[in-house]
Amino acid sequence: MATDWNAMSDDDFRAAFRDLVERRLPAELRFMRKQRPLFDEVAVWYHALNEEGWLSPVWSVEYGGMGLNPAKHMIYVEEWGRLGCPRIPDHGLGLIGPLLLAFGTEEQKAYYLPKILSGEHVWCQGYSEPNSGSDLASLRTAAVRDGDHFVVNGQKIWTTLAHCANWIFALVRTSRDEKVRQKGITVLLIDMTTPGVKVRPIANLRGETDFCEVFFDNVRVPVENLVGEVDQGWNVAKSVLGHERIFLGAPTRPEIAMERLDKLARARGAFDDPAFRSRYAKHRLDLYDLGSAFERFAKVLREGGELGADVSLLKIFTTELYQRITEEMLLLAGEDARYFDDIEAGNGEVDAMNLFLDSRAPAIFGGSNEIQKNILAKAVLGLPS
């Protein structure tokens, strides 16, 4: 008998999650410094979650998910962060699963979903291209029909974790002569072990290789790997996120940074400095008020409503706050801000530079903050072009 998680009280649900973490998450994987561990580095946790039936919070119970409603899902995400669970490769769970649940055929669901849960398939997301970042609809990686196959040629870039994935969920161009560029884009599921797929990892500012280039050279993809209809992939891709868009605006990153700032400030006696206290108070209340704004949208979801374009304001605020707090850490670090390595803070160390450098990214990915503002200006404020 599957547990009805949604019927549980919030407190019981939290307790159940904590219990699971205490039993199954190895201590060395908690509060990991690495933002994007590879699959193998966190496989123990991934498999444990699956065995316990906690791996996939939002998929329906029928397909092995927990079927959490948005309210419970938010608790799940909150506890995950609070208890220091490591990020797991989550494109399969967060993107492909929901995509297939909404648009996939029964065969596709039956084939792919169990393999995501078992970890046999590790997915990555192939949207961006060298010349198509903010302007994603200009993408050019081409898929041409040849009998039972599409032949794919082109290149993706910034593909997170492509070097540890064996499947890629790619947006490809199947038609060029549409007036609206958003048409003519198709979603393909591509086995990365197919001949002609090549991956090159790219090092980031933190010196880690989280993202990659992925090259396609006459890659033959069976037509049954198409999701939805040919040329209609844009709408498929757009609609996947749904309520999960709220998580782009979640306070998780600034919360982590605030915790580190606290530790550093205590170790260095910074709370005795009125100038620091004043700045700290500003950050603290920004974070506090982000909670209130987040709640305003969370409430909509809890009450069964749908998010509007206005939810983007959370993403802008949280990513900028993350940057301000990590900048504050460098200020507090004083001359220690010269170090790349973690810096001394009492009995431990704080990864001030690591977080500062990391904070550069979220303002860029997931639709850069300028693109979010363009959307808000048009869709919410109704400003003229």
Added chain:
Amino acid sequence: MPQTIFDDPDGTLSMLRDSAATLASRRPGPASLRAKRAGSADIDRDLWTSMAEAGWLGLLLPEDLGGAGLGLAEQAVLSEALGRALIAEPVGAGAVFASTLLRDAPASAERDRLAAGLASGELLVSPAWQDPSRHSHGAALKAMVDGDGFILTGDRHFVDGATSASDFLVVVDAGREALVVSVPAGRSGISVSEKAGVDGSAIGRVAFERCSVGANRVVARGPSIEALVENAVTNARIAIAAELAGIASKAVEMTIAYTKDRVQFGRPIASFQAVQHRLVEMWSDAEFACASVVNAVVKQSEGDDKAAHLAVLAAKARCGDAATSICRRAVHLHGAMGFTDEHDIGLYLKRAIALSATLGQPEAMRLEFVELEHAA
């Protein structure tokens, strides 16, 4: 585009700019930085030697000490050019600090030996004058009298070029008086450890354990030392501010070029007003940085000590903030490309952070400025 503007009646400054650009084209700074980082090195020895040959390390030393006998305007222009080219060697905190101190120290055989060696590149004289901060594990350095020499025990942090050093230039409290002594790097009782710096250079920590120094190594002693160190810090700050101004200006230029070239939505992203306004703000910040450096240099020769000191504090603060914030915005405007290690713009950001944190970060400089200005 932003740059420091000084009077240049005989063309020395523009010659310096040109020769710095020539060296940078022969030995690109980013490549050197990457190689240094990959090898966990503290300096790029070849580059250091080339700079010595060009006369840049002893720029501020008089000619009779082996230097070029030039002034702060020349140093600022050179450091600005090094910043632009991302030649990330410890010129400010290392060579400028040491050469200023040696220039001002009383004449002695040891002083002359160090000055000549520093200028020619035969010696690598690394200042080791900063005690561990109170937040880090380490003990302040002390000197005990031992016959007519001294015995040193304790730690020194933020030593640039610590592993490559031939001699450490140590400022130390010896109880009754302060001292500047030189300690050969190979001397027993010295151990060097390193931490990775964000700008790719290893930063040294030097531990002295009953390390003995003879009287012949004393460069200066007594009450004059405070002024010696203060001067050295002032010149190093001016050089670092200028380097930051160079980084800031170059980062603005790189970002303008990138956004003019990068097409999204069928147009260069630099055509979007949101991007244009950001670029204008960045440019303006870099102009202010350059102006603050010129002001700091000019004020040093006007004979008003307080005004001179204020100007240096202002420049170090202005240039630190300008360079780091310009580079942060520059990274953002490069999109995901800016978040890679492969693109140089991230290296500019890291170098800006490191220099801004060296010898006084902006907020500390501003607070000191206000305090000094209000002092009677």
